[in-house]
Amino acid sequence: MTGTSETRALTELKQKLSETWDLTMIHGLLDWDQSTYMPPGGGPARARQSALIAGLAHERRTDREVGRLLDRLRPYEESLPYDSDDASLIRVARRAFERASRVPPAFMAELSRHFNLSYQAWAVARPQNDFAGMAPLLQKTIDLSRRYADYFSPYDHIADPLIAEADYGVTAAEVTQLFGRLRERLAPLVRAIVAMPPADDACLKQHYPRGEQWAINESILRSIGYDFERGRLDVTHHPFMTKFSLGDVRITTRVDEHDLGYALFSTIHEAGHAMYELGIDPAFEGTPLADGASSSVHESQSRLWENFVSRSLPFWQFFLKPLKAAFPAQLGGVDLETFYRAINRVERSLIRTEADEVTYNLHVMIRFDLELALLEGRLAVKDLPDAWNARYAADLGVAPPDDRDGVLQDVHWYAGFVGGAFQGYTLGNILCGQLHEAALVSHPSISADCAQGNFEALHAWLGSEVHRHGAKFTTAELVQRITNGPLRIEPYLAYLEAKYVPLYGLD
C-alpha cells in the first residue's frame, strides 16, 4: 500500500467514524433535552426519534465498508508506534467494529425493546415495592445478558463480555480477586468507625434555598476549573454528565433544599466526569478516541474531585469562607472541623447513591457478587431479595425494610444488562487511589495548592497522564503507563485510613 492510498483510506475511515460519532452525540442531545427541558407531550415522538438515530448509528457502526477500510489500514497501523494517534484510532475503531459486528441487529433491537419495557415497568414497580412484578422481566434480562455474552464466546467467565462493554480487558476473575481483598480490609474499618460516636451533620440538614445553592455551586465549579464556555449546568431528577462534542460537555444536578451536601458533591462529581472529557486532545474530535478510556477510569475522575479533593480538609480551608458568605445564617457559627466531619460522616446505610465513601464500595461489591451468581445460575431470581437482604445484614449491618429500598433501588438491572453494571464504581475508587498517589509524588504541592483554591498542578498532571489520551488506552494500559504496574488496592486503602483513622480517633 502506498502512502497516498493509506492516507485516502484513513481519511475515508475518519469520515465514516465521524458520522457515527456525530449521530451518537445527537442521540445524547435528544436524551439531554428529554431529561431537562422537554415538555411531557414530547415523549412519544422523542422515543421514536431516539430509536431512529440509534438505528442509524448502529448501521454505521457495523458498516462493512468500515471493516474493509480497517483491513486495508492494518499494515499502516502495524508500521506505527502502538501509542501513536493513528495506530490508536485504527485499533480502537477495529475493536468497536468487531464487537458491534458480532451481535445481530435483530438481537440489538430486541434488547433495546426489552430494556425500554423493563425500565417503564420498574418506574412503576419500585414505588409499589413490587419485586414479584419485576421478576419475569429481570429473568428475561438475565437470559438476554447471557445470550449477549455468548456472541463473544469463548470467554473465561460469562460476565467477561458484559464487563468489557464498560471496561474493555477487565475480567470477572480480576475483579473478584480485587474486590475480595478490598472487602477484607474495608469491613473492619467500617466496623471500627461505626463503633465510634457518629459525626454530627446537622449543619448540612438546615434549609438551604435553591437559588443560593445554585449560585455557590456554579461558583465552586468555576473555581475548580469546569469551563462554562464549553459546558453548562442544568437540573434533572438524577445528576449526569453528557457530551455533544469535545467543546460541549454538560452536567446536571438536583437541589435538595434540606441537604446542602447533595447538590454540592453530586455537582462536583459530574464536573469530574466533564473535566475528563474536556481534557481530551481536541484533535480526536469526531473519532472513537474522543471518549473516556472506560467507565472505571471515568469514575476515578469523578470520585477524585468529589471525594479526594472536595471532601478534603484543605479544600474547605479555602471554600468554607465563600460558602459561609452564601449561607451566613446557616453556617456562620460552624467551624472548619465541624463542617469537615459533617461532610465525611460514615454510617451504615441502605442506599448506594447516598452512601459515604467508606461504605460505598460495600454496596457495590454486594451487587457485583449477586450479578455473577445470577449469571452463573447459582442464584434464582425468586431468591434474589433474600440474598440481597442477607448480604446487607452481613456486610453493612442493616436490614432493608422493603424491596423498594433493597433490591429494587438501582435502575441498572432494570434498564440494562445484569453483569458489568456496577464494578466500574469501585474499580474507579481503587484507581483513584493510585492516580492520586502518583499525582502527589509528581506534585507534592497539590494539597497545599488546594488550600489556596489552586488546582493547576492537579489539572496539569491529570491532563497529561489521563485526560488527553481519551480512549487510546484500556484501563490496564493506562494504569501500567502511569504506575508501572497493575490495579492495586493499597493506595486507596492507605488514603481511606489516613483520612478516617484520625477523623474518628481510631486505635
Next chain:
Amino acid sequence: MTGTSETRALTELKQKLSETWDLTMIHGLLDWDQSTYMPPGGGPARARQSALIAGLAHERRTDREVGRLLDRLRPYEESLPYDSDDASLIRVARRAFERASRVPPAFMAELSRHFNLSYQAWAVARPQNDFAGMAPLLQKTIDLSRRYADYFSPYDHIADPLIAEADYGVTAAEVTQLFGRLRERLAPLVRAIVAMPPADDACLKQHYPRGEQWAINESILRSIGYDFERGRLDVTHHPFMTKFSLGDVRITTRVDEHDLGYALFSTIHEAGHAMYELGIDPAFEGTPLADGASSSVHESQSRLWENFVSRSLPFWQFFLKPLKAAFPAQLGGVDLETFYRAINRVERSLIRTEADEVTYNLHVMIRFDLELALLEGRLAVKDLPDAWNARYAADLGVAPPDDRDGVLQDVHWYAGFVGGAFQGYTLGNILCGQLHEAALVSHPSISADCAQGNFEALHAWLGSEVHRHGAKFTTAELVQRITNGPLRIEPYLAYLEAKYVPLYGLD
C-alpha cells in the same frame, strides 16, 4: 392494484415520510439548542451535526423509492375525495418529492454553503454598516436564487418558484396586484394618522424587571390557551417558534426591561404560530401534513393573536388588571384608554420588526418590490441602498441614516433567497382580516368573550377551519373553503379603519 397492495404501499410510504419528518424535527432541536442553551464551545461540532442531519433528510426527501411508491399510489389517490386524509397525504408528499427532486444535491449543498457564509458575513457587516462588503455575496445570492428558480421553469415570473417555497400556488402577479391595491389604501390612512398628535406610549417605556415580565407573559400565554404540557418558553436573541413533534411546539422570546411591549407582543405572536401547530390533527404526526399550510397562513395565526386579539380593547378590559397587579408602581395610575392607545401607537419608522400594524405592511411591500426588481435585473445590487432609501422616503417619509438600519436590517436576503422572503408577512395580515371576519360571523360573541378572558369560541373556530387541516390545503384552497372566494384585502382594511379611525379621531 388490490386493496392490500395499496395498504402496503401506503404503510411503506408513511414509514419513509416519518423518517424524513423526524430527521427534520431533530434538525430543529439542534437549532433550538444552539439558540437557547448551547455553550459557545459547541458551535463547530453543531454546524457539522446540523449539516449531517440536513443531508440525511435531503437524501430521504429525494429517495427514488418514494417516487415509485407515489406512482403506485396514484390510482388509490384518485379514487378518494380530494380532501380525504390519504389523498391529501399522497398529494402533498408528491408535491414535496417532485420539488425536491428538481434540484441537484450538489446545487443544494452549494446553496447551503453560500447562505452560511453570507450569514456569517452579514453578522459582521451589519454592525459595521458595510453594504459594499456584502454586495458581492448578495449578487451571488441573487444569481443562485435565479438558478434555483430555473430548475422549476417554465414559470410566469422568476419569483414564482421562490414564492412557492413558502406559499405554494401564490404568484408574483397575484401578490403585486394585491399589494398595489393595499398600498393605495394604506398610504392615505398612514398619512392621516401621522398628521394627528402621536399616541403617548411613555407608560410602556418604564423599567419593567425581567422576572416579573417573564411571569406575567407565561400567565397570559396560559390564559390565551398555549399549552405548557406541549410546549415551553425560553430566551433567544430573536423570538421564534419551532416544533419537534405535534406534542412539543416551543416558543422563544426576549425581554427588554425598558419596553414592556416587546416581550409581551412577540411572545403572543409566537404563541399564535405555536397554537396553530398544536391544533393540527394528531393523526398527521410524522407526515408532511403535520405542518402549517404556508408561511402566509402561519403569519395569519400569529398576527391574529398578536394584533387582532391582544392589541384589542376587549383583551385589556380583562388583562390590564393582572398586568397592573404585576406592575403596580409602573401601571397603577394608567387607565385602560391610555394603555390601549400606547400599545397601538402608529408612527413612521425605519425598522420593520418594530413597526406598528398599520405601517408594517409598507415595510414589507418595499422589500417585495425590490426583490422583484433585483430578480428581473431592473435593479443592480450597487443601486439597492439608494432604491431602498428612496422608497422609505416616499412610502414612510423617513430617511435611513445608514444601511445598518436600512437595507442591511433584515437577515432574510443575507441568509436565504432573494425573492419569496417577505410577501408572507403581509399576505398573512390580509388573510387574518378575512379569517377574523369569518370567525365573527360564525361566533359574534368572540369580542365579548375576549373581554372575559374567554377564547373558547375563537379556538374552536380556528381549530376546525384552519388548524386541524395542517398542510392539507394550499393558501388559496383554505381561503376558498373558508370564505368561498380568493384572498381579499377589504376585510383587513375594514379592520384597520374600524380600529384606527376612532383611535386617532380621523374624519
